[in-house]
Amino acid sequence: MARRNHTTDLGSIACDDLTDLGAGKEGWLVENPNLLTALDTHSIALANRSTVLVIEFSDGADPSGASRVKIRPTLSPIEAESISAIEWLVFDDVRVLAIGTSCGYLLIYSLRGHLIHKQIVNTGRIIKLRVRGTKRDLTQDTSSEEICVVMPGVIARFDGSDIQSMLQRWFQESHTQFWDHKRDPDDSGSSFGRLPYQLWNVNKYGSCADAAVTGIMPPPLMEVQSSQRYFCAITIGDDAVISAFRLSEDRSRSLVGAILSKVVPATFSTIASFSKMIWRSEQNSPKKPEAKPQSFARASPLTCFKDHPRKGEKLTLSPSGTLAAITDSLGRILLLDTQALVVVRLWKGYREASCLFMEMLVNKDKGSSGSSYYEHVKSDYCLCLAIHAPRKGIIEVWQMRTGPRLLTIQCSKGSKILQPTYRFGSSSESASSYIPLELFVLNGDSGQLSVVNRLN
Secondary structure, three states, X not given: OOOXXXXXXXXXXXXXXXXXXXXXXXXXXXXXXXXXXXXXXXXXXXXXXXXXXXXXXXXXXOHHHOOEEEEOOOOOOOOOOOEEEEEEEEEOOEEEEEEEEOOOEEEEEOOOOOEEXXXXXXXXXXXXXXXXXXXXXXXXXXXXXXXXEEEOOEEEEEEHHHHHHHHHHXXXXXXHXXXXXXXXXXXXXXOOOXXXXXXXXXXXXXXXXXEXXXXXXXXXXXXXXXXXXXXXXXXXXXXXXXXXXXXXXXXXXXXXXXXXXHHHHHHHHHHHHHHHHHOOOOOOOOOOOOOOOOOOEOEEEEEXXXXXXXXXXXXXXXXXXXXXXXXXXXXXXXXXXXXOOEEEEEEOOOOOOEEEEEXXXXXXXXXXXXXXXXXXXXXXXXXXXXXXXXXXXXXXXXXXXXXXXXXXXXXXXXXXXXXXXXXXXXXXXXXXXXXXXXXXXXXXXXXXXXXXOOOO
16 A cells, blocks of 8 residues: 655745755754744745845745845844844735844834834843734634734733734835835834834743733733733743733733833933033934833733743644643643643653644545535634654644544654744635645755645
């Protein structure tokens, strides 16, 4: 019997420009901790400490003829600033690339390499940029689309609608004016103003290695109802494997925020007055003053799980945010119910593993029993967790929450699992045009990109 193939080849990203990122050496894609990847439909972005390479690919196309763009952000040499996170932002027909730096800046670039927006989030290294959203349906009472910025001990949340409005204004202006020159790379923000966001300090149980805002949650008991929303955040790290917080939008109730909002402005006012007394002839600087990070809103701890010497390493959220897969330093994978805040499943023996959620067909025979043409709907798919175990050289697909293992796929040593970023507004499509959550495998040694088949 012929061996069944569980993946379908899509194309190759191999090109000469990849040599600048280390390609050509065995295992270059997975062994360099500073090499970052982000996948979108027919596009992949790879970044090292100072350069981002965007490669367009298509089925069966010659990789040498693929469209490629290099983005080189202007980084501070004094502070040894580097690229620390990348992610796609996709709004309908608008696609841009978000870049996080080691100095806490969020940069947004067009696919032509133009700087659209630059804004400091907080002092510190941006670990991860998370893009996710949930739409109002039978299981969700509210909708939420966001870009979450994760830093050591800090979480920031940008509303997706604010970024979309800014991008629409930028593209409208770029089409009505000659846009032959780039924006000043030293500009601390775009001409459309500073993007509003919420900022929380979540280092009560130590600095986090990864974190995520899992969704909107009800306010605490015995608290006066208001228009403010509350979010649930999950963090993992060295001191606490898992910790959870209730995040409030209201900065006025944060003790730290109240102190900063009163003491810091007064201090700067005093310093400014003293400076004017010494340098009375000081001339106004033509450059705008550097934007300061905003104060923290209230983050209330909910629970914490400590189990030394175990350390949390990677965090992956399900599309709805109700499940989180957490890998730790002991080779275990914890499946966390983010609403009940309890671990509902455990896998052992998966050191250095990576996890991504995907969807597989469970009603695969439904289409053949009816009409000649059947388009699968959302109810035909089941949620699964894909576990990439590089030491074993396999990818396993497990049905959620307590289902069996559906697939075991062999993969080469230098491979990496990827997933396209969340597309804003995609959940509003009709059930008949539902696009399932897919899993992609990139072979770094050959440059071949494949998709895992939805049929087991």
